[in-house]
Amino acid sequence: MGFSADRPPIHSTAARPLRVLVAEDEAVNRMAALALLRRAGHSVVTVEDGPSAVAAATDPTGDGFDLLLLDLGLPGFDGDEAARRIRRQPRLTGTAPRILMLTATATPDGLARCRACGADGLLTKPLRLDALETALTNSPTNAAPDDGAAFDPNAIAQMRDLLPADRVGALIAKTADTLRQYRTALADAWNGGDPRAAGAMAHKVAGVSGQYGCVALRRAAQALEAALERDGLAGANATAALTRFDEAYDPALAYLDRQTLG
Known part of the structure; x- marks a missing residue:
């Protein structure tokens, strides 16, 4: 843009x-x-x-x-x-x-x-x-097309083309650990009644998960951040967004764990 x-x-x-x-x-x-x-x-x-x-x-x-x-x-x-x-x-x-x-x-x-x-x-x-x-070149910039898939294997495939296999494996493992830490931090912020901190963690999750091809989790994190920015912790929108976010988390972590073995 x-x-x-x-x-x-x-x-x-x-x-x-x-x-x-x-x-x-x-x-x-x-x-x-x-x-x-x-x-x-x-x-x-x-x-x-x-x-x-x-x-x-x-x-x-x-x-x-x-x-x-x-x-x-x-x-x-x-x-x-x-x-x-x-x-x-x-x-x-x-x-x-x-x-x-x-x-x-x-x-x-x-x-x-x-x-x-x-x-x-x-x-x-x-x-x-x-x-x-x-x-x-001053042309309009668009995000990559989102076809609704849960994962984008091209993200990690591109990294495998650029970096040694052991380094890619280490990066993916670190990413999974980082996402686990962010999930805990977001839950703490939510339970502590701090929508700003919860939204900041959702933003971080969106950035990290997208870079490594976990696009369903990225979408859920983006929706959660938007709901928190708009409505705070109150209301059905934020609660529903948190549910979708939680549902996307374990599949994303399992996907990254599988990639470290690839």
Whole structure:
């Protein structure tokens, strides 16, 4: 989804490698993005939080970046705040990098934040090279088609093409462990009456599960986040969304566990 139509396109083929900064707090997503972008021929630096993103993007001793990929929800301060601080730097005037926000769930609130922070566009996770290429040429960016299937085997197949088998297995196992931890944290937030924290965990689940092909869980997490943003913990919508979320969780974990044996 493009925001700016007046920025010149970036021709991001391997023949014209880009200097890319990726700000992503989820280790499994960060490593996947690193592998994808390097495979496409780009030079990549990764950071894990908002302050580090601003420091790297505005470092006067560095070579600078052509492209910043900033996760909307970052520790320290969010990606949209990082984008605002980067845009305010005088030394970047006239040579400002392209900024694309990354988000697992394009809620109305998230879209508004991305538009207001000075970003050039938005990419919905999981990160896909074709969607990135489209965004950089100022064409409309669309998420991958959703055919209603529970799983997308192409997500992990692509990783197996890019990385050694043992590394892929380790990433998948770490992803399953991460999702188990997030499920517990979301339940604690729900039971503690904290819809904001529950919604934040649903957002994290959507990002991680989508990157590794668990699309039914991603859909359920996106729906739960939207219901919590709209209605809080009260009402039938949030309760029904939580039920669908729980129903999708065990099949997703079983799928990932099977992939570690593949």
